[in-house]
Amino acid sequence: MTANKAWTLASHPTGWVTEENFRLVESPLPSPKEGEILVRNLWLSLDPYMRGRMSQQKSYVRGVEVGEVMTGETAGEVLESRHPAFRRGDKVTVHAGWQLYWCGKGELATKVDDRAAPLSYYLGCLGMPGRTAYFGLKEIGQPKPGETVVVSAASGAVGSVVGQLAKHWGARVVGIAGGARKCAYVKDELGFDACVDYKAGNLYRDLKEAAPKGVDVYFENVGGEVLDTLLRLMNPFSRIVVCGLISDYNAVEPYGVRNFRAILVNRIRVQGMIVFDWRDRYGEANAALMDLYRSGKLKYRESVLEGIEAAPRGLIGLLRGENFGKQLVKLA
């Protein structure tokens, strides 16, 4: 009989995540009860927020406890349905966690159309990262045509959509990424106006050159020194969308932001965001992203690891910035 495999949390990390923080466990396949569906997960999404869930620090949702299945979103197909809205073969996304099968209430899953776009895209540019980019940029960043938008982690799942949406909405767009290869991709493939390599060691000077009129919107995914550098480049009445602070997630001591005074001097608006605050408007974002995708203006790149065994390694690489594009694990 087929068994389920799941990664559980073995211990809370201190500083960098290691493979020892996870344990792979097997269990029998559950049977759906009335109102439930059984899903075979085909793709697992790996995302920076997972680092927060592994920690015991207070965050916006409860963290994963030792022994629990690691949290995460998957895309898969319905194997068995006891819910009227689903039938065998339907494709869905669901917060199934790091496991091969998931069984639960049908209401927790979202049907997606894998003829309109590849199934895995619903975990990326057409899914949570895409919606994060959409609402963060539209509702907090509020770029006006001609303004300069800077986004960090520009080749990543969120950053790549932020930049393409900002271009679509008429802004000048500058990416920040690690290494010449990612920067070339951001500029040549994604169509950003410029991309600065933060590993080149001249971030302030290079950004000043790439954004000669200063920065009106900064979409923050990384934090730390990059944030401190951007604070020096922000224009009066500019906006900073605080979406992620990945450089802090693994730090034992958080980074001390020195240029906070720029917020006062330039009347910057800095605002934190979590995409699920807009869950009532997901349909709006999904439609806008699908339109952009259909018109060929939403380029996207995936970094795929094979087999559930690779998941911890994938997350560790993601937190170190080793992935190139949206990080996925192909489960079947």
Place this chain on the structure above:
Amino acid sequence: MTANKAWTLASHPTGWVTEENFRLVESPLPSPKEGEILVRNLWLSLDPYMRGRMSQQKSYVRGVEVGEVMTGETAGEVLESRHPAFRRGDKVTVHAGWQLYWCGKGELATKVDDRAAPLSYYLGCLGMPGRTAYFGLKEIGQPKPGETVVVSAASGAVGSVVGQLAKHWGARVVGIAGGARKCAYVKDELGFDACVDYKAGNLYRDLKEAAPKGVDVYFENVGGEVLDTLLRLMNPFSRIVVCGLISDYNAVEPYGVRNFRAILVNRIRVQGMIVFDWRDRYGEANAALMDLYRSGKLKYRESVLEGIEAAPRGLIGLLRGENFGKQLVKLA
């Protein structure tokens, strides 16, 4: 013949301001040209923003150069008018700088009514500090009835108005001040619900006790450790009004803010403000503050030094938090 006396900047300070950074100079009294007025300054306002103007660091307005008269607002009376809107004896406020007399275009002065309130109040609770409190709290802080508002430098010119406005608008109000005497004043005289002494050494614990439901609006006047502590206490969707960062103004190395991540986790909105961004709406603030004052709900305290010679000493004391209430110099 009467001579003018003025404090000019002798040198830019590094770290703490000293009396050696200023030079007192005498000059003959100017005569107003067509369209100008001559004002005898009676009160000079000392304010934390002056530290910024003394520095060579980039700020929202150009700083004072060595040899120029120190910037500052005064309240005084018109001695001679060649402007149709003013006559001898009119009371005005004007950005005259640190000097006994001022001569310039009538449009730069604002007539005030010293029968409605003492003249000096137009430099404080009914003037720029009052308007700063009004717009910062109303437009950025946006407290709702029942929410908790915390304000630092609570016994000061801005902080005292912030707290009283917040009470008037239905919030629970907690002040932060230095020392038991200031705290007693904030609670007993200004009517705040609580006041925490940051010098007592238990800021986090004491604030947690004073704001058991967390903080919805923090009106920031000081920065540094106090800001970092507040970040730990902010509620989801709370707001931080960045009005001043006085603890940083004299620091050679700016303070590194460690709890920036709270902005993300709790979706805090942090926004810098400068009152003159609302200059088109000063009338609205003046009317609201005058109403509150007339109804007896705007308590106010002044700390007065005598004679223009005392001005540098007064600013140094203000930056060290030694004043108790709005710091003024009585010029005549």
